[in-house]
Amino acid sequence: MQTVLTIQTAGPGLYEFTPQVAGWVSGEGLLTLFVRHTSCSLLIQENADPGVQADLRTFFLRLVPRGDDPSMRWLSHVLEGPDDMPAHIRAALLPVSLSIPVRDGRLMLGRWQGIYLFEHRDRPQRREVAAHLG
C-alpha cells in the first residue's frame, strides 16, 4: 500500500504530521516514509515541550550556519541563495527515510515520539513524503 503525503511549509522549522500518518496506516506491518527532497528532512522527536523543537532548530543553525555567515565563505554552491547549500548539508545529517513497525493498526511510536518534516529552506515549500506500508 502506497501513497504520497504532502506537507506545506512556511520557513525553517519542524512541522508535525503524525496524525496524517496515523490516520493512513492499518493492520500489521512496516511503515516506511521517504522524503522526495534534498533540502528538508524527516525526524522523529519529542512532541511534548515546543522548546525541544526550538532548540533542535537552533542547534542545526549553529552547526551549519547560513551561507551569508562569515564562517561559511568556503561554500561553492551559492547560486540558489544563502539558505540552499546549508539545507543540503542539514539534509545529509538528518533522516531521509524512516521505518516504523505497525501493530493492530497503530504506529509503534513511543509515548513522546512525534513524526516531523524538518524544513531547512526559507521560502514556503510543498513537500512530498512517499509512504509505503508492507
Next chain:
Amino acid sequence: MQTVLTIQTAGPGLYEFTPQVAGWVSGEGLLTLFVRHTSCSLLIQENADPGVQADLRTFFLRLVPRGDDPSMRWLSHVLEGPDDMPAHIRAALLPVSLSIPVRDGRLMLGRWQGIYLFEHRDRPQRREVAAHLG
C-alpha cells in the same frame, strides 16, 4: 513477525545487542529496528576495538556538550536536567531506525559491524527497541 527487545542501560555509551537480534531473526527477509525513545539512538559500528566506541562517545560529547557547559547557554529546554536536551540533539543526529537484509536466517552485516543502543542520558534506563521481520 514482530517483537520488542529491551535493553537496560547504565549511563551514556554504546551497548551492543547484536546477539539478541541475531538470535531472533530467521529465514529470508528484511529486519527493521526502531527505538521508541528520543534520548537514545540505534547505531551500527565497528565491534573490534573498544577504542572506536569510546571515541564515538567523546565526539558526540564534544559536538553536543552537556547543558551545563558554558557553550550551551542558548538551550531553552533545561527543566529535565543538563543531559536531556543534548540527548535529544544527539538522537536527531543518529539513527532512530535501521533496516538490515536477512538471508538464510542470518543478518547481512559486514564482518566488523555490530548493532548498538547508544544511550545519551545519565541515569539508568530501560530502553525498548521494536523489531519487525518481513
Next chain:
Amino acid sequence: MQTVLTIQTAGPGLYEFTPQVAGWVSGEGLLTLFVRHTSCSLLIQENADPGVQADLRTFFLRLVPRGDDPSMRWLSHVLEGPDDMPAHIRAALLPVSLSIPVRDGRLMLGRWQGIYLFEHRDRPQRREVAAHLG
C-alpha cells in the same frame, strides 16, 4: 529479492550508483539498501550541481577532521591511520541504510535525488551494498 551491489572507490568523496539500483528494481514494493562497512556511508543528495557534492565533502572534513589534525589529538583509535577513526565518526553521522518505495518498477526518488556511496577512507576500497526488494 536480494542482491549485493559492489562499488569501487578511489579516495574520499561521493560515488553515484543510482543507475545500478534503478536497473535492478521492478514491480511495486520497498527497496532497502544497507552498506556492509563502518567507514563509508549511503547518502541521497542532489545530483545536479557537482558543487553540492564537493561542499558536502568539505563540510564533513571540517566537522570531523583527519586524525593528524591538531584538533583531533583526543582520538584513541589511531592504529589504522589518520583517516580511520574520522571515517567511523562520519559513518555514524550519515546513513548506513536507506529505504525507498518503488512503484511501477521505478524508484520514487524526487527529481533531483541521486543515490550515493560516500567514501570516507583514503585508499581504494571495494564496497558492498546489500539490496532488498520486498
